[in-house]
Amino acid sequence: MAYCSYCGRSAEGDHAACEKRLSIIDPPRYCAECARRMVVQVTPAGWTARCSRHGEITSAR
Amino acid sequence: MTAAPEQVDRSTDVVDVAREQVLERGVGLTEAQVLEVLELPDDRISDLLALAHDVRMRWCGPEVEVEGIVSLKTGGCPEDCHFCSQSGQFPSPVRSAWLDIPGLVKAARQTADTGATEFCIVAAVRGPDKRLLSQVRDGIKAIRDDGNDIQIACSLGMLTREQVDELVAMGVHRYNHNLETARSHFPNVVTTHSWEERWDTLRMIRDAGMEVCCGGIIGMGETLAQRAEFAVQLASLEPDEVPLNFLIPNPGTPYENYPVVEGPDALRAVAAFRLALPRTILRFAGGRELTFGDLGAKQGMLGGINAIIVGNYLTNLGRPAVQDLEMLDELSMPIKALSQTL
Numbered sequence: 001m002a003y004c005s006y007c008g009r010s011a012e013g014d015h016a017a018c019e020k021r022l023s024i025i026d027p028p029r030y031c032a033e034c035a036r037r038m039v040v041q042v043t044p045a046g047w048t049a050r051c052s053r054h055g056e057i058t059s060a061r
Numbered sequence: 062m063t064a065a066p067e068q069v070d071r072s073t074d075v076v077d078v079a080r081e082q083v084l085e086r087g088v089g090l091t092e093a094q095v096l097e098v099l100e101l102p103d104d105r106i107s108d109l110l111a112l113a114h115d116v117r118m119r120w121c122g123p124e125v126e127v128e129g130i131v132s133l134k135t136g137g138c139p140e141d142c143h144f145c146s147q148s149g150q151f152p153s154p155v156r157s158a159w160l161d162i163p164g165l166v167k168a169a170r171q172t173a174d175t176g177a178t179e180f181c182i183v184a185a186v187r188g189p190d191k192r193l194l195s196q197v198r199d200g201i202k203a204i205r206d207d208g209n210d211i212q213i214a215c216s217l218g219m220l221t222r223e224q225v226d227e228l229v230a231m232g233v234h235r236y237n238h239n240l241e242t243a244r245s246h247f248p249n250v251v252t253t254h255s256w257e258e259r260w261d262t263l264r265m266i267r268d269a270g271m272e273v274c275c276g277g278i279i280g281m282g283e284t285l286a287q288r289a290e291f292a293v294q295l296a297s298l299e300p301d302e303v304p305l306n307f308l309i310p311n312p313g314t315p316y317e318n319y320p321v322v323e324g325p326d327a328l329r330a331v332a333a334f335r336l337a338l339p340r341t342i343l344r345f346a347g348g349r350e351l352t353f354g355d356l357g358a359k360q361g362m363l364g365g366i367n368a369i370i371v372g373n374y375l376t377n378l379g380r381p382a383v384q385d386l387e388m389l390d391e392l393s394m395p396i397k398a399l400s401q402t403l
Contacts, residue, residue: 007312008154025309025350025377029154039156043164044129044372045171045382 003035027059075101076108079336084116089296089337095289098333103325106332113332113365120339124397125389126302126368128179128214128344129172129382132375133160133200134193138185140218140253142241144278146311146376147185153313155376165200166207173211175371175382176396180204181214181237181274183375187254189217194227201231214274219254219262225269235272235301238262243291246283263298272301276346279330280308280322288330292337302368303341305334307348309377327352328360335365344368350380358385362392 002011005028006018022028027040031051038049046059075090075097082088090098101109137149137157146153160168165182172180182200184193194217201213215228216237228236240259241247247256267273275298277291295303307322322330327349335343345366349358358380362369369389371382379385389396 025379027376027378037154037156039158040376041132041135041158041160041164042373042376042378043131043160043168043171044175045168047373047378 003030003032005030005032008035008037028057076105076112079116080112083336083339084112084119087120087339089339090292090333092289092293095292095333095337096286098336099285099288099329101329106325106328109332110328110360110364113335114363116335116339117343117365117367121342121367123395124367125362125394126179126342126344126397127175127177127386127389128181128368128370129168129175129177129372130181130183130216130370130374131160131165131168131172132158132185133165133182133196134184134186135159135376136185138187140187140251142251143315144241144250144281144308144311145185146314148314151313151315153311155313159196162196162200162203166203166209169204169209169211169213170207172372173209175386177371178212178397179214179235180211181216181235183216183237184218185375186218188219188221189224193217194224197228197233198231201233214272216274219258220265222265225265225271229269229271233271235274236266237274237302237304238266239277239304239306240275240291240295240298241277242281242283243287244294245290246281246287250281260298263300273298274302274304275300276302276304276306276344278306278308278348279327280319280348280352281316282319289333292334295334296337296341300338300341302344303334303338304344304346304368304370305331305366306346307352309348309351311377322348322352324353324357328357328364331361331364331366342368344370346370347374347377347379350378359388359392362388362394 008030027047040049050056135158136147136155141150146155214235244256310319
């Protein structure tokens with residue numbers, strides 16, 4: 001099962017508002033694999049988000 | 062600290078009055094005049110922005126001050142600022158995190174690489190403890206050891222006199238501590254400390270010789286009259302810089318369902334704050350991406366703004382720095398050089 005990394009709910013259904021936030025001003029907050037809240041560090045040029053179970057992801061920029 | 066709004070002759074156009082009072086004489090608008098500006102109809106916004114831009118050019122000059130910010134300590138704050146996703150009192154998805162020294166040095170280097178002259182180190186705390194101040198001290202030393210001479214500002218909450226002196230000794234040249242909103246609205250936004258406590262910290266900063274950076278957030282349920290009250294209260298503080306944020310309704314906070322500030326209202330606010338604070342650095346800060354989009358950001362830059370935070374914010378993302386730098390280039394607005402600030 002996949003989860004929305006903005007709201008942490010099941011990725012099924014309408015997440016247009018979540019996707020808009022993620023595309024403009026928000027880093028992911030929930031692990032897309034398990035919905036755990038991630039430890040997120042935002043820096044001037046990017047971000048890192050770490051799930052205690054599934055490891056770290058980083059921004060492309 | 063602010064007198065009751067005075068009566069204004071509504072038969073006189075406030076834009077014309079501001080042209081003579083603010084542009085020609087450099088005298089900021091009164092609370093009642095700021096309110097008039099905030100109430101101008103949409104078809105007057107372009108006139109208003111043009112005047113605010115002229116005021117900025119006349120009293121501040123063409124340069125734009127560029128700054129980057131980073132969160133040294135994220136989340137877990139004991140205070141209940143209702144707009145903030147870092148409060149430990151709300152079910153926000155933001156988890157606590159500390160940035161290590163190498164990460165801080167890298168962030169400062171990324172900021173300097175954009176041409177920025179300011180780097181602000183921020184922590185989500187009521188006030189700094191010894192551990193945090195030690196981390197700031199070590200971080201500043203490491204940034205200097207990296208060969209980075211960017212000016213360093215801090216935002217670490219409320220301070221004691223001794224802590225102010227410590228920051229001065231570390232070489233911190235500017236301190237950010239936002240009043241956030243009008244004094245009359247503050248108790249609706251924060252209950253764990255008072256507007257006056259924040260004011261006291263700001264006075265200590267000024268008395269110690271540090272530059273004062275103090276602004277707030279538009280769109281937290283304040284009335285237009287309270288928005289005007291806030292602008293004039295800030296003016297009475299005579300801050301070196303006013304960062305102007307627009308509410309980002311963050312999930313889990315009491316304001317998560319508040320509407321995003323409409324672009325025209327935001328532009329009126331930008332111009333009104335410039336006309337209340339003709340000589341102050343007025344910085345575009347958080348929320349502009351949601352409120353304005355790309356087009357509105359340009360309008361704001363041509364409406365009185367003369368400073369900008371580039372890149373990301375503390376817990377939210379901004380536009381890539383290169384986009385804002387290209388915008389400044391397109392607008393023929395030179396970036397303030399570090400040598401001019403030393």
